[in-house]
Amino acid sequence: MKGMTVIVKTVSSWVKVLIFLFGIYIILFGHLTPGGGFAGGVILASSYVLLMLAFGRRFVEENLPSSVASKLDCLGAFLFAMVAILGLVFGGTLFVNFLYQEYLPGTPFELVSAGTIPLSNLAIGLKVGASLFLVIFALTVFRYDGSRKPGDSDESAGGTPATRE
Amino acid sequence: MALFYMLLVFMVIAAIIAVETKDLLSSVICVGAIGFGGSLMFLFLRAPDIAITQIVVEVLGLIILIRATISRDLTFITGDREFFGTVVSVVILFVILLAGVRIFATLPEFGAPVFARLPGTASQAYISRGLADTGAPNLVTSIYLDYRAYDTLGEATVLFAAVIGATAILRSKSRKALEGSDA
Amino acid sequence: MAYTLCFLLFMIGLYCAVVKKNMVKIVLGIMIMEYAVNLFLIMLGYFHDGVAPIIDRSEFDAQTQTVTAQFLNSSVDPLPQALVLTSIVISLGSLALLISICIRTYEKYGTFDITEIRRLRG
Numbered sequence: 001m002k003g004m005t006v007i008v009k010t011v012s013s014w015v016k017v018l019i020f021l022f023g024i025y026i027i028l029f030g031h032l033t034p035g036g037g038f039a040g041g042v043i044l045a046s047s048y049v050l051l052m053l054a055f056g057r058r059f060v061e062e063n064l065p066s067s068v069a070s071k072l073d074c075l076g077a078f079l080f081a082m083v084a085i086l087g088l089v090f091g092g093t094l095f096v097n098f099l100y101q102e103y104l105p106g107t108p109f110e111l112v113s114a115g116t117i118p119l120s121n122l123a124i125g126l127k128v129g130a131s132l133f134l135v136i137f138a139l140t141v142f143r144y145d146g147s148r149k150p151g152d153s154d155e156s157a158g159g160t161p162a163t164r165e
Numbered sequence: 166m167a168l169f170y171m172l173l174v175f176m177v178i179a180a181i182i183a184v185e186t187k188d189l190l191s192s193v194i195c196v197g198a199i200g201f202g203g204s205l206m207f208l209f210l211r212a213p214d215i216a217i218t219q220i221v222v223e224v225l226g227l228i229i230l231i232r233a234t235i236s237r238d239l240t241f242i243t244g245d246r247e248f249f250g251t252v253v254s255v256v257i258l259f260v261i262l263l264a265g266v267r268i269f270a271t272l273p274e275f276g277a278p279v280f281a282r283l284p285g286t287a288s289q290a291y292i293s294r295g296l297a298d299t300g301a302p303n304l305v306t307s308i309y310l311d312y313r314a315y316d317t318l319g320e321a322t323v324l325f326a327a328v329i330g331a332t333a334i335l336r337s338k339s340r341k342a343l344e345g346s347d348a
Numbered sequence: 349m350a351y352t353l354c355f356l357l358f359m360i361g362l363y364c365a366v367v368k369k370n371m372v373k374i375v376l377g378i379m380i381m382e383y384a385v386n387l388f389l390i391m392l393g394y395f396h397d398g399v400a401p402i403i404d405r406s407e408f409d410a411q412t413q414t415v416t417a418q419f420l421n422s423s424v425d426p427l428p429q430a431l432v433l434t435s436i437v438i439s440l441g442s443l444a445l446l447i448s449i450c451i452r453t454y455e456k457y458g459t460f461d462i463t464e465i466r467r468l469r470g
Contacts, residue, residue: 026217031307031310032301032303033303034216038218038434038437039214049228077325095314097298097311108408114300114307116310120314121310127325132444134328135448138331138448139232139335139448139451173353174353176383183364183376184363189372189373196380200379200383210391211394212400212429212432215390222436226440230376230443233450234372269355288427292419292426293420295403296403296408297413297414302402303401305433309430309433316430316434320437320438327438328444334448335451
């Protein structure tokens with residue numbers, strides 16, 4: 001995969017920022033407007049998939065290695081579990097919305113409101129985005145290696161940090 | 166309402182074409198058409214959260230499917246499975262279809278409230294007290310991250326397992342080769 | 349009528365998964381079934397002249413912490429929407445898993461035909 005033509009590369013390098021910002025907006029305002037962690041995470045993953053399709057696999061591999069992506073994936077899962085356990089510590093039950101009930105009620109219809117729901121949205125968005133990026137990255141890497149001849153596939157896979165993380 | 170039925174018929178026709186066409190790439194694109202039609206229909210059914218999620222998921226799913234099918238040389242597989250098994254399957258499916266049509270005719274007419282409008286149901290409580298309990302005006306978010314957060318925890322677990330399974334299946338070196346290179 | 353068309357969509361997906369020989373076609377049939385089930389759940393929560401379950405500023409009384417009776421009677425059911433939202437993302441993960449199984453099988457046997465794979469196995 002060497003990437004596409006100059007036109008596609010230029011346009012996607014402009015558009016990628018907008019897509020990434022839109023994903024962050026969808027995640028942060030998930031408790032006020034339609035959207036939320038799931039949709040925003042998939043949008044974040046698709047911005048990197050656009051880069052992967054336009055610039056080739058190596059470019060994305062240098063910017064966001066799969067080891068970093070798997071660490072982000074685990075970080076998202078850890079944050080979501082941490083929100084649950086903090087609810088157990090401060091509120092008495094798992095997943096209780098302790099921030100809204102006691103510490104930081106906020107005003108409704110504002111960005112800082114609803115307690116732990118924005119935090120959970122962030123964690124879910126991080127988790128979904130990183131894991132879907134990892135899956136598509138693994139599919140791309142496999143196709144790259146599978147296009148070689150069957151005899152030398154092991155040697156060619158040795159040089160690239162493939163899916164073993 | 167006519168638009169709704171047109172979209173539904175469009176989805177059914179796209180599904181028939183996707184099943185019956187011989188070319189695998191056309192089949193994948195017809196499934197994408199079903200997904201985008203479904204996204205429009207979710208918007209029409211007053212579910213904007215689902216519409217946004219469906220449309221972005223559909224884009225990523227199309228990319229995955231096209232990656233899997235675009236450069237395989239053997240995409241034309243004609244014929245069905247063994248004749249006897251196919252006939253038996255089609256007969257059983259036809260019986261299920263007839264029974265299902267009878268069953269679905271007993272449901273309330275489409276557009277009438279099925280289980281939301283009864284007092285004392287969970288949905289009614291979520292609608293009336295959701296904002297006061299959780300502080301989130303988007304009631305869908307307040308349900309899946311506050312009232313029913315265990316669902317989301319289970320979803321995260323399933324997604325984690327699916328990703329681990331996919332990367333383990335697609336691993337390009339065997340376990341023996343990995344151990345040999347480490348030693 | 350609408351429920352029956354939705355069930356017809358499900359049966360088309362089931363037919364595709366049961367009868368076809370191509371592995372990718374079977375995966376597509378499973379996807380069609382997922383669309384039909386998600387659509388059916390959302391259609392159960394809908395009713396005519398409903399509004400989306402997102403509360404506007406004007407529909408909330410901050411003093412008594414209650415929504416207006418008009419919103420209470422006109423909002424569609426948010427519970428199936430929350431269930432379907434998780435189901436859609438799970439379907440993408442399971443699609444990736446199924447497709448990776450298909451690709452791995454193609455690498456090993458050189459075909460997507462399941463009867464051919466069954467013959468080659470022994």
